[in-house]
Amino acid sequence: MEKFFSVGDVDNLSQIVKEALSEKASPNANEALGKHKMMGLVFLNPSLRTRLSTQKAAMNLGMNVMVMNMDKDGWALETRDGVVMNGTTVEHIREAAAVMGEYCDILGLRCFPGLKDAEEDYSEDLFNKFLKFCNTPVVSLESATRHPLQSLTDLITVIENSDYTFDEAKQQYIPNGKKPKVVLTWAPHVKALPQAVPNSFSEWMCEAQKQGLVDFVIAQPEGYELNEDFTSGATLVYNQEDAFKDADFIYVKNWSSYKDYGKILPVEGEWMPTLESLKITNDAKVMHCLPVRRDLELGSDILDSEKSLVVKEAGNRVWAAQVVIKRILENK
Amino acid sequence: MEKFFSVGDVDNLSQIVKEALSEKASPNANEALGKHKMMGLVFLNPSLRTRLSTQKAAMNLGMNVMVMNMDKDGWALETRDGVVMNGTTVEHIREAAAVMGEYCDILGLRCFPGLKDAEEDYSEDLFNKFLKFCNTPVVSLESATRHPLQSLTDLITVIENSDYTFDEAKQQYIPNGKKPKVVLTWAPHVKALPQAVPNSFSEWMCEAQKQGLVDFVIAQPEGYELNEDFTSGATLVYNQEDAFKDADFIYVKNWSSYKDYGKILPVEGEWMPTLESLKITNDAKVMHCLPVRRDLELGSDILDSEKSLVVKEAGNRVWAAQVVIKRILENK
Amino acid sequence: MEKFFSVGDVDNLSQIVKEALSEKASPNANEALGKHKMMGLVFLNPSLRTRLSTQKAAMNLGMNVMVMNMDKDGWALETRDGVVMNGTTVEHIREAAAVMGEYCDILGLRCFPGLKDAEEDYSEDLFNKFLKFCNTPVVSLESATRHPLQSLTDLITVIENSDYTFDEAKQQYIPNGKKPKVVLTWAPHVKALPQAVPNSFSEWMCEAQKQGLVDFVIAQPEGYELNEDFTSGATLVYNQEDAFKDADFIYVKNWSSYKDYGKILPVEGEWMPTLESLKITNDAKVMHCLPVRRDLELGSDILDSEKSLVVKEAGNRVWAAQVVIKRILENK
Incomplete structure (x- = not known):
């Protein structure tokens, strides 16, 4: 797996659910897999469950984790090309993503929609550009139109129950x-x-x-x-x-x-x-x-x-993240 | 120990001080105890010494640590029951605490008083509800009416000097x-x-x-x-x-x-x-x-x-936190 | 090495560049060096590359890392002596630095200039006081007049290319x-x-x-x-x-x-x-x-x-930080 953005990134749903439940049964069984690897979690919007569960999943797999809250640092990213950057954006996504890719083996990205322009939001421009420029596997931590770790969690929870x-x-x-x-x-x-x-x-x-x-x-x-x-x-x-x-x-x-x-x-x-x-x-x-x-x-x-089931469901966020990170690590 | 909220959670003060000083003498002697365990530090108010010393104590015991600064995420918690949540609070403490309990083996919580209503503050409503709903041991990182890790630190410092x-x-x-x-x-x-x-x-x-x-x-x-x-x-x-x-x-x-x-x-x-x-x-x-x-x-x-003694005293914050976390880990 | 503040803290530039490139070739070769050691990164101003690269470098060397964003906590430091602290500053740098030194084996500090008073900025008052009072080695993560980790990075990049x-x-x-x-x-x-x-x-x-x-x-x-x-x-x-x-x-x-x-x-x-x-x-x-x-x-x-070379250059930030931290750890 090179990215995790939508259901299209998984073939057999039964298999990934079974694999996730196996991580749940033995949370640290694969901790050698992520040794000396860095997970970077980039938040353009706030997060509680997603950050904690993904951080825990990465740690269970032996990874180090770094969190970047871009929204709170006022680190406004430019995404358009051909723009003279003399306004409020301080860095272009081309450089920002590429640099984070230099430091991390896997990146997670959260970016919400503006909810003003459907075409813009549904183009998933920011996620796609980040993926393109960072040169390393990316896991969606919720993007403009999808929240795949949540959905995988939900499928796990339905099957488990x-x-x-x-x-x-x-x-x-x-x-x-x-x-x-x-x-x-x-x-x-x-x-x-x-x-x-x-x-x-x-x-x-x-x-x-x-x-x-x-x-x-x-x-x-x-x-x-x-x-x-x-x-x-x-x-x-x-x-x-x-x-x-x-x-x-x-x-x-x-x-x-x-x-x-x-x-x-x-x-x-x-x-x-x-x-x-x-x-x-x-x-x-x-x-x-x-x-x-x-x-x-x-x-x-x-x-x-x-x-x-809401609390158990939130608990399952860890295993959804863990199976996705595991698959990405195994591909490498 | 299932919680650390007041002096009532400790029987023999001499024993816990001695145990803390023994952690101080060998900071990493018990690092196997917290292996594969997660410490979550939840701050509804800012912290410097408490966060750093507790984080260090947990790491000394081999734990992973995740920090949640709820105040800065604007993650306003509802604590009252029977309220239609159509206002500014985004999540009820029942869910928030329960979910954090899913991800963490021990939780630390900091919550300051409002200083407007003595009865409300002295009921320790927020700490007690968090403890009740999170379903995992909780260490007070200062609550409305008490700062027990500070007080244990102070006792250690008096005896040591x-x-x-x-x-x-x-x-x-x-x-x-x-x-x-x-x-x-x-x-x-x-x-x-x-x-x-x-x-x-x-x-x-x-x-x-x-x-x-x-x-x-x-x-x-x-x-x-x-x-x-x-x-x-x-x-x-x-x-x-x-x-x-x-x-x-x-x-x-x-x-x-x-x-x-x-x-x-x-x-x-x-x-x-x-x-x-x-x-x-x-x-x-x-x-x-x-x-x-x-x-x-x-x-x-x-x-x-x-x-x-103020700097040495601040240094002792680590050993107070460490002995408390150690006792909680041992109970498990 | 007891501090890293300017080019004056390094004798032979060729040697440190060679050592950095050797860390780059084997990022985890020295991970035993920092075991059970704590790196504290103190930011009085925002940071992206510096935080991530230094955090990664410290982790590569086996250290634990704690990050303190003083600016966002509104933790305004007093640096002047002889002042009655009845204003907006909440803590004096004498105590703040000393306490952080209690918790950390190495500290990194970022502090920007005010750009209003050249004499004040060029005195490097804040960095120097922090260094003096914290009682532990300090790495500049950019101060009023210098950004030495960046400059070492740049020298590495010139020689490498x-x-x-x-x-x-x-x-x-x-x-x-x-x-x-x-x-x-x-x-x-x-x-x-x-x-x-x-x-x-x-x-x-x-x-x-x-x-x-x-x-x-x-x-x-x-x-x-x-x-x-x-x-x-x-x-x-x-x-x-x-x-x-x-x-x-x-x-x-x-x-x-x-x-x-x-x-x-x-x-x-x-x-x-x-x-x-x-x-x-x-x-x-x-x-x-x-x-x-x-x-x-x-x-x-x-x-x-x-x-x-800007992305490769940013990537080299890790190895500049790593060689500096390594030299400090070896001195201990």
Whole structure:
């Protein structure tokens, strides 16, 4: 693996989940792999879970870790070419990325979208330029349109909390009984949030559906449909209740509109899941990438119950990061 | 040891001091203890000495360390239950603490008081909730009402700089000659400071007095009396000169009023110790937790003399942290 | 080596460059040297390359590393003596430095000049006081008037990219053919920058010239002459074209005026190097300490060409730091 940016960087989803669970079972088994190697984590935006879990994963693999919080250092990067740099940007991404590549064997990069210009955000210009100029493998720690470590985490969590058998011949998880029904549902928020987490969750679950692992449904209000490039094969519904019927996993997340880009639209009806609204499910477990706004996005009655997987899910962030870093180290 | 929050978390003060001095003598003797373990240091408020000394202590014990500066990430935590989170707080302490507990084997937490509502501060709500929800041992790196790593440091420094014999049978330090007289004195400052350091110093010295290690006196102006829960057994005086007579250790510290909560009150007379005011002591050594405002809290003539222990005292922060982390690791 | 502040801290430049290139060839060969030792990096000003490269160098030598960003913690240091600290400074450098020295075996310090008072800046008061009070070896990570790790890096880069033979008997690099001609040229910028990098580059190249390694020329507009203490032996010219003739290395850098201290003066003519202006050189390589303002200080046509060494040069920052830390560790 030379980069980790989207579900397209993984072939067999069952295999990578199994490998991640094996890291979870023996966190330090591969600590020789990263010895004398440097992991650099570059944040253009704040991070809590992602930084801690990736840092821990790299350390478990024996790596040294350096963290760069570019946002807080006021280290504004120029990304355009052909610009006379007489303004506020202090360094061009061509030099900044190349230099970090000199110091690190693997780089992680977090860069959020501006949420003003869909075309610009969806071009993933910053991530792609960083990847191009740094000359070393890059792991996305969330980019403008995707959060792949979160999505891999989520897939691990779904499989870990369902009933599957791993078929060694096919190198694939086979559901014992019916395939889990996974629902991604939009939920309310007071701020306009990126589509990265739901886009990414959707592209991973669509692929998981293709590989026979789950059935996947997205519920959102009118106007909140995700970009179609990420939802191919998913069943889209506009009614949370329809989606929840017989569901095994409810993935709750707010996002701003893609169609009316970056906007918060007026929404009718109740979209915040509660224990009451879960009754129609197949005793579903509830997931969220965190941080979650209690009683705005998700009822605290769920979060404080056994139905919530959110803390275990956050814990699994380590194993998603670890399997990705491991694969990159092995390629080298 | 499952938590380190107050003097109540330690039985035998002599034993823990002896153990700390043994870590000081062989800093890396126990580095196998923390191998593959993660220490997380969570700061809701800034820190210099506490972060560095605790980080070093954890590394001496072979641990990996991750630091989270929540204040600088603008990661405002909600602590109240039953609140619709549609305001400025981005995450509830229930989730934040639980997730950090997933990533770390031991957590350190620093959280200052608001100094507006005594009842709220003295409930130690934030520390207690963090401890409850993180599901892993927690070390206080200073909370609203206490700074126990500082106080343990101070006890180590008093014993190290006095004449005691350790009685192996009783597992206790026995003074050779008269017990050291330790004085905590209020001193002036331009800002309203928490009572955490003096509260904590007082509760540790009161306990040390009970265990036959010291005699303990507190000198403060009228209105600056500490909360009585922390001063049981201490001799309170309102005159610095009376307190200094025959004193062996002078512990200098400013704090805001507890009675007129969080306020700076008008004070009569001179309260800043100088070489002149020390003449009445038994050639006393002078201590301060730092940072110290020179010539406002404490005369620079003292700080620049042999009488000052402040730098050695700060150095001892490492061994206080190390013995606490070591005991927590051993319990596991 | 007890400190690393200027070229005066190194005797034989050839030897230290050779030693650095040997660290580059085997980055982890000396990792036993720093075991159980702590490197503390103290930043009073922001840093990217310096922090990362020094952190990596220390880790390569087996050290633990702690970083302190004093600027961001609002930890304002008092440096004057005899001042009643009732203002905005929270700690005196006497205590702050001494305490950091308690926790660390080697300290690195970055402190920029104020650019208002030449005498104050050129006294290097802050660096000198820190060195005096911390009681442990100190490496400059750039001070008011010098950036010695950058300059050592630059010398390594010049020698690595030229044709020399190392004479073992003389312990010196001998040029195969003509000595490389190295040119430091002023270039435009929109901000008033310190003279630290050019001062330092100049004092190292003047010494390298004395030791028979290079010929050294400085080109600057009228009014931009550096302080003479740093340029002894250098050829000064006021015309970039004259300087570039037959040059082998062009070192590009902006700085504010020393004579009209800290000011940006009106400048006539073109001072930004481009591929066109390089034609007159001996196929010169181009260097810059970074960050560089593209098409303001330096043409992007150069930066994007094979003539640019800036990324390799930044990479060499690790080996400059590593050889310095190694020498300090060996002295202990």
